[in-house]
Amino acid sequence: MIQFQFITAFLLIVLGIYAFLAKRNLIKLILALDIIDSGIHLLLISLGYRIELNEVPTAPIYTGYETLKSPMVGPLPQALVLTSIVIGVCVLSLAIALTINAYRHYGTLDVRALRRLRG
Amino acid sequence: MNGEAILPYLIIIPLFGAFSMPIVSLAGRKAREAWAVIISGATLALGSALFYYVWESGKIVLYTLGAKSPLGQGVNFPIRIVWEVDTFGALMVLMVTFVSFMAVIYSLGYMKHDTGLDKYYTLIIILELGMLGIAITGDLFNFYVFLEIMSIASYALVAFRNDTWEGIEAGIKYMFVGSIASSLILLGIALLYGQYGTLTMGYLALKLSQNPTVVGKVALALFIAGLLFKSGASPVHMWLADAHPAAPSSISAMLSGLVIKIGGIYALTRILFSIYGTSISTKTVGWVIIVFACITLIVGNAMAVIQTDMKRLLAYSSVGQIGYILLGIGIGLTAYGSQTGEIALAGAIYHTFNHALMKALLFLIAGVVIHQLGTRNLNELSGLAKTMPKTTFAFLIGAAAIIGMPPLNGFASKWLIYESSAIFNPLLGAIAIIGTAFCTAAYVRVLYTFFGRPSEKVMKAKDPEGTMLWPILILTIAIIVMGLFPWQISDKIMIPAVKTLENQLAYVSTLLGGA
Numbered sequence: 320m321i322q323f324q325f326i327t328a329f330l331l332i333v334l335g336i337y338a339f340l341a342k343r344n345l346i347k348l349i350l351a352l353d354i355i356d357s358g359i360h361l362l363l364i365s366l367g368y369r370i371e372l373n374e375v376p377t378a379p380i381y382t383g384y385e386t387l388k389s390p391m392v393g394p395l396p397q398a399l400v401l402t403s404i405v406i407g408v409c410v411l412s413l414a415i416a417l418t419i420n421a422y423r424h425y426g427t428l429d430v431r432a433l434r435r436l437r438g
Numbered sequence: 439m440n441g442e443a444i445l446p447y448l449i450i451i452p453l454f455g456a457f458s459m460p461i462v463s464l465a466g467r468k469a470r471e472a473w474a475v476i477i478s479g480a481t482l483a484l485g486s487a488l489f490y491y492v493w494e495s496g497k498i499v500l501y502t503l504g505a506k507s508p509l510g511q512g513v514n515f516p517i518r519i520v521w522e523v524d525t526f527g528a529l530m531v532l533m534v535t536f537v538s539f540m541a542v543i544y545s546l547g548y549m550k551h552d553t554g555l556d557k558y559y560t561l562i563i564i565l566e567l568g569m570l571g572i573a574i575t576g577d578l579f580n581f582y583v584f585l586e587i588m589s590i591a592s593y594a595l596v597a598f599r600n601d602t603w604e605g606i607e608a609g610i611k612y613m614f615v616g617s618i619a620s621s622l623i624l625l626g627i628a629l630l631y632g633q634y635g636t637l638t639m640g641y642l643a644l645k646l647s648q649n650p651t652v653v654g655k656v657a658l659a660l661f662i663a664g665l666l667f668k669s670g671a672s673p674v675h676m677w678l679a680d681a682h683p684a685a686p687s688s689i690s691a692m693l694s695g696l697v698i699k700i701g702g703i704y705a706l707t708r709i710l711f712s713i714y715g716t717s718i719s720t721k722t723v724g725w726v727i728i729v730f731a732c733i734t735l736i737v738g739n740a741m742a743v744i745q746t747d748m749k750r751l752l753a754y755s756s757v758g759q760i761g762y763i764l765l766g767i768g769i770g771l772t773a774y775g776s777q778t779g780e781i782a783l784a785g786a787i788y789h790t791f792n793h794a795l796m797k798a799l800l801f802l803i804a805g806v807v808i809h810q811l812g813t814r815n816l817n818e819l820s821g822l823a824k825t826m827p828k829t830t831f832a833f834l835i836g837a838a839a840i841i842g843m844p845p846l847n848g849f850a851s852k853w854l855i856y857e858s859s860a861i862f863n864p865l866l867g868a869i870a871i872i873g874t875a876f877c878t879a880a881y882v883r884v885l886y887t888f889f890g891r892p893s894e895k896v897m898k899a900k901d902p903e904g905t906m907l908w909p910i911l912i913l914t915i916a917i918i919v920m921g922l923f924p925w926q927i928s929d930k931i932m933i934p935a936v937k938t939l940e941n942q943l944a945y946v947s948t949l950l951g952g953a
Contacts, residue, residue: 332625339618348614355621359628366632396631399579403624406586410617413590417597417610424603433607 324365331358345421345428349414356407360400367393441491441499445521445574448484448531452477452567456560463556471546474559478535478542481566485535492528493931498938498948499523500576508638508949516638516949522576524945525935526787530573530704533791537695537798538566540909541688547905548688548805558598565591565692569700576949578627578637578713585623585701589616589668592697596685608677608684615677619667626660629653639713640949643942647717658718661709662726669702671764672734675757679741682756683749683814687805690749694756695798699790703763707786707939710771715942724772731768732869735761739876743883748814749804751880752797755840758877759793762786765870766855769862775940778861783939784932785854792839792847792920799836799913803829806906810899816884821892825899828907830888832914837881839917842874847917850924 335355342348368376379394418428425432455477463470492499501521502508510517523531542562549555568588575581593616597609631637633653634645646654670678678698682690710723738757745751766786773779806829807822808814823830839846842853852874860867901907920927938944 339614345610352614352617352621355618356624359621359624362625363628363631366628393635395637399631399637402579402583406583406590409586409590410593410613413593414610414613414617417593417600417606417613420597420600420606421610424606430610433610 322365324361324368328358328362328365331355331361334358343430345418345430348430349411349418352414353407353411356403360403363396363400363403367396441488441495441497441523442501444484444488444491445499445501445523448481448488448570448574449567451480451484452563452570455480456563456567459560459563460556463559467555470556470559474542474563475546477563478539478566481570482535482539485531485570488523489528489532492523492525493934496525496934496938498944499528500948507951509951514950515636516641519580520576520638520640520949521574521580522640522945522949523574524938525931526704526707526939527573529787529791529931529935530700531570533794534566534569534573534696534700537794538562538569538692540798540802540913541692544691544802544805544906544909545686545688547903548809549686552599552686554598558595561591561595561598562689562692565595565697569696572700572705576639578630578639578642581705582620582624582627585668585705586620588697588701589620592616592689592693595689596681596693598686598689604684608680611677612681615667615674619664622660622664622667626657626664629657629660633657638949639708640946643713643715643717644946644950646714650717654714655718658709658714658723662706662723665702665706665709666730669698669706669760669764670757671702671730671760672737672757673730675734675738678757679750679753682753682801683747687749687801687808690753690804691798691801694753694801695794698756698760699763699794703760703767703786703790707767710767711939712942712945716774720771720774724768724770724774727764727768727771728866731761731764732866733761734758734764735869735873736876739873739880742880743876745880746816748807748816748819748884749801751816751884752800752804755877755880756793756797758873759789759797759840761873762852762855762870763789763793765859765866769858769866770936773858773862778858780933780936780940781854782858782862783936784928785851785858787935787939788854788928788932789848789851792851792917795913795916795920796836796840796848799832799910799917800840802906802910802913803833803836806902806910807899809902809906811895813895816887818893818895820887820890820896822888822896822899824892825896826901828901829910832910833888834885835914835917837885839921841878841881845918845921847920847924849921850928853924854928 332355335351338351376390376392379391462473503519508516508518508520568584571584593613596612597605599605667674682694738754742751742754763786766782770779770783839848842848856870859870
């Protein structure tokens, strides 16, 4: 069975990298960073959700798991992704704060204007 | 004192200190400054105690979060987050706590006229916390979290003076490059998890040696790319030359002295030696790093020569020195297990420590000059030696050390790198020497300016007040004292650190309960 989530994850990452290299607007660059991050998060989550023996895994709740017949989702990637999302929010808010400041100083959101540092 | 008992406080104290800072600041400026000094001083004390314990016992300290043993119940593989400190990690802890303490003391005088200082001190302690976490962690995801804590704090600190365009522009550049690098590292971690189902470094090393796969190698490529970005190696060093000069000088000292070492060099070394070790072709990976090192060495030092901005010159010189450290690591990996490799790696670790002291000193002096004269353009600083004799003396010591003059500490570490590279491949030795020639030219130019004919502008300058002068003097003394015992330090500290770093088996068996 083809696992579409892996393909989607890599498409997201490639899309993000393309946008990062091709776009010149600061807001779009921030979005590109976020898309790359989302792709990696999707990859991590799908690594935990493995369909083995054609059985759909259940949520990783350990109370009373002896009665459970089907396999469970790996809990580690979910913890990782939660942490990583929080980190992503920090970077995002800082990036937007800096962008607002840059707009005040330069009057534009074009990164090509941010070229005063040279040498 | 027991090493395991110290480890958690190394994180708890800065974390508590950082987030209680806004509350303490309500009591006024004096309370805030005292609190910052107390917290970073206590961290320094703990860091030195940890280093002494690890160095004397020669053991690897293991601390498991939330349980006695890292192994899960009923299973024989580690499932918990662990912190694992060997001699190399402990040395980095000592370096971070020492330079951060100096930077905090220096900030008391240097940042006096700025506003928003409660945020500044919070961020500087969070930056220290992130670096300490990277140095002690034994878990890849934990490493990623601390790396991001460190990176976010440094983005914010680079852009701290947000009323100037320079800080904002440098902050944005730094943030985009740093976030891309972090994403690469996270992708590598995800791939490793998908292949091996664990993120504990020691257990990952075991799994990799049993079954080295292509996915593992792709992950390594992503790690190397991301960490070379973070350490400012040459094809991607542009952000460094913008970000480090734009930050306040106390922060430049921490960024150039510590952040690129811990977030780049230390993490790279840990991943290459403790996780991958011999389960990859050490020759190939080693040569890749050597090639990057040679480019970095030449480009960084050569660019330093043509700068007219003092802090920019120092930043480019940092790029050049990172080249030496990478050269040592590359040779250490290519000649894995041989004596040449050991010497090269010892030189790299030694130079990491030395460069942290020297570059911190030089950036602090640049800060003093900016504080007194309001400019960092070298053409306007001629004749500074007349009016600022103590500062100029300290700069002379720092510059001589970074060039590698014999009675100072830079000589010993650079000598180890030259020696091993000349034995390994004479061409690499020649490249290293050419890099030093450029480096010498850059610093001689600054010194020539300082000792030149005094211009009118510098006549009003004078040596700085106590809180700014003391860190400079202490760092100068540390450089001179370390220069007096070069081979003793190399034999007693650096070679054992290399031995524990190369002993991957001990790293794994400490984790799995001394089997």
